[in-house]
Amino acid sequence: MKTLKKMMATAAVLAVSATAALAADIAVIGGKNDDAFWNKIKKGVDDARLVVEANGGKVNYLRMQSYDNFAADSAEIIRTAISQKPQGLAVPDWVYDSQDPAIKEAIAAGIKVILFNAGTWDKAKELGALNYIGSDEYVAGRAGGEYLVKQGAKNGICINTLPGTANIEARCKGMIDAMTEAGAKAEQLPLPSTSFGDPVAIAEAVKATLTSKPEIDGALAIGAGEADASAIGIAQAGKTGQVKLGCFDFNEATLGRIKSGEQAFAIDQQPYLQSLLAITLLAGHIDFGTDLPTRPVLTGPGIVDGSNVDATIAGVKIGAR
Amino acid sequence: MTSMPLASIFRRPEAGSLVGLLMVVAFFVVTGGVEFLYLSSVGSWLSRAANLGIIAIPVGLLMISGELDLSVGSMITAGSMITALVSGFYGLPIIVGIMAALGFGILVGMLNGYLVVRTHVPSFIVTLGTLFAVAGLLLGLNIVLTGTTTVTLMAPELAKTLFGKYFGQGFQVLIIWWIVITAAFVFFVHYSPYGNWIFAIGGDKVSARNSGIPTERMTILLFVLSAVSAAFVGMSQAILFQAVQATPQMTLIFNTIIAVVVGGVLLTGGFGSVIGIFFGTITFAVVTQGIYYTSFDQTWSNLIIGVLLLGAVLMNNTFRKMALTYAPKKK
Incomplete structure (x- = not known):
């Protein structure tokens, strides 16, 4: 009871x-x-x-x-x-x-x-x-490709540290499709899994690729961390400014580079x-x-470039962007 | 022996790893062309090797003494995160950040060492524990203190020159550190009495202790060295790349073990050499960088890396067997 x-x-x-x-x-x-x-x-x-x-x-x-x-x-x-x-x-x-x-x-x-x-x-x-x-990852990728073409890029690479991941592949595919349709050339640079999360590996891979394929003048990194490393790789190849760099997402360093002109743009969802x-x-x-x-x-x-970078920086400071 | 200097060189423990290295370099010169040997390309793969090699040597010595250290994966992030937090977010002088990062390395290394020595839990498990614990601690602290997971660091010019700069055609300054550290370890391991202790511990720990070797202190020292090296490389990466993410570099754990094993260290302990690890690290860097100079479709790169590394290890094995079973002909 x-x-x-x-x-x-x-x-x-x-x-x-x-x-x-x-x-x-x-x-x-x-x-x-x-x-x-x-x-x-x-x-x-x-x-x-x-x-x-x-x-x-x-x-x-x-x-x-x-x-x-x-x-x-x-x-x-x-x-x-x-x-x-x-x-x-x-x-x-x-x-x-x-x-x-x-x-x-x-x-x-x-x-x-x-x-x-x-x-x-x-x-x-x-x-x-x-x-x-x-x-939409594919639409975002296309936006990146179109922006690169507008900046005058003729040969693009999509720096992919997670090859085989569906949404990342869609980003790269969108970029490559948009550039190809505009009459430029573009391809993927899939990095081996030994380099994921390792900035040195990414930087040196980008540098090596730019050295062996000097015609490349546009690059799109799949993430902000990847862009930090890629920017160093581009600088080491002596091609800062010549190779237009864009990336998906961004961090404080990305915005610093956009402000100083070392990076062209970032694609933000x-x-x-x-x-x-x-x-x-x-x-x-x-x-x-x-x-x-x-x-x-x-x-x-949404594209972050020189025109709206300052407001974006304010958002980053409080973790909203 | 003196009449056959070449043969005796080939019987040294590092000979196999040198042959493995020459093999992969030859492979890429043939498939990738001479661009692979241009100074800027050499700088490229040596820079990768330096970042890995500084950590691989103490990890290799631990493996020779029969232990493993998996915690380097989060210690490298700890090194960069702490430097960036102290000197970037809080704006203290860079030397304070560097000291804090290296000090944390000493702390975690001693914790690893004491836990292994006192509890007799396999170091694989102990360092697996600290790997996750440190990664979690860093992330938690970082979010509590800064509210984000990325910290920016703008280091002064002197710190950049010392730890995070390129010289010549893309040679990271860490390459010099790596060579100096390697030389110091070669002396420590192969020309001072302490080196033999490491091999003795790895060969048979009980006999080593019975013959008067302070095995416990040695083991703790090696753990401290590996944690501090990882923190050192992390610190340098923070200064070079200026932005630090709170994600542990899990692939680094694999990469150090690969470099060490390709360099001829036995996974079971008791055999190996510092120069061997040095060559093993370059081999790994050459293989992973070389891929970009070849015309292979990059989609296959993991496969090629795997096959080449396996080839290098087999080459090394063959040489070791030949060296260990060699007996000079009677005259």
Whole structure:
């Protein structure tokens, strides 16, 4: 009898706390916490949280522990989020095959889902998600290629430290397609896996490539760290300014180079906007039934070059860009 | 013996790794052309070798003494991160940043050494633990202190000249450090009594201790050397590249072990030489850099790197067997 009473009491407490959570309870899934890109996303999460909490809701940012078993872990983290019974879920659809079933489970459990950062609007429609907020890697790659051509580049390379990774390959493909269509030449420089994360290896690889192929006059790096190393490689080949350098994403050093003219531009998908918009749109939908008819919401590509570098630097200082 | 100087050179432990190196250089001169031997190209692969080699020698000595150090992967990031935090973010003089980075190296090295010596847990596990612990500590500190994961460092000219500059046609100043450090290690290992201790520890630890060698102190010293070397290279990279990301260089762990093994050190310990590791490191750098001079489709580069490294090790093995089984003919 005693245990039955206890169980009933527990059930009553649970029921009360469940009804108390009327306002939006939103789970957000993101990449590792030592991944600089996902900390800009975090700034968007933190800023959106202010709005959600003002209305009595809460936001939980779940982050990947590692990328080593990516396909399986990225699906598992969605199931972890579902088990916390949120009302809304903002999730990057990195690996369709493994994550889609988990996203469908979330939607079947009555959770409102928005795809952000990785995915497409077609994918969101297919799964039953509300929207897709992010950039399109291929379109961003094309923007890079077009900018290089506009700068007068005739022979481009796409410096790829993660060959075989689908979204990175799409970046390079977009750049190569855009340059080829404009009558220029472009190819990939896929670096071996022994060089990933090693700035010396990347710098020397770029230098060696520029030495053995002197016709190259445009380069696009797949990330900001890669661009730091590539800029040193270009300088060592004695080609600063002659080889127009661009990169995806950026850091403080990238902006310093853009300001001083050592680097031409950076392509930004504006991650801060992705999480900020995804969470506030979800919360508005859950709390007030609002609905944004613009689908997908593209947050990029935005080009950072000499014309807007100063405002960007201000954003970097507080971790929003 | 004196009548056959060439033959005796070939029986030295580093001969095999020298032959392996000559083999891969020849391969790239044939497939990549003479551009591969231009001064600027030599600077390119020597710079890569120097960054790896400064760490590979103490890691190799640890392997000779029967231990492994995986924590170098995060110690290199620790070196660059701490330098950038102290002298970049907080703006203290660069010497304070350098001292803090190297001091942290001593600390982690001693921790590794003491844990291995006192607990008898295999060093693979101990340093795997510190690899993750240090990586996590750095990231946490960095986010708490700066709010981002990238720190910028603008080092003064003198520090750049000493640690992070190119001279001539793309020779990193670290190459000079590497050669000086290698020379110091050659003396320490092959011409001072302490060197034999390392080999004795790797051959048979119990007998080594029984014959009066302070095996524990030696092991701790070697761990300190490897952690400090990694922090030193990290510090130099921060000064050169000016921006530091809080990501551990996991591939460095593999790369040091590859360089050491290609250089003729036995994975089981007890055999190897500093000059061998020196050649092994250059071999690794030549193979990974050489790829860019060839006309192969870059997509195949990992395959070619793997096959060439395997070839270099097999070459080395053959030579070692020949050297160890050689007996001079009776006259």
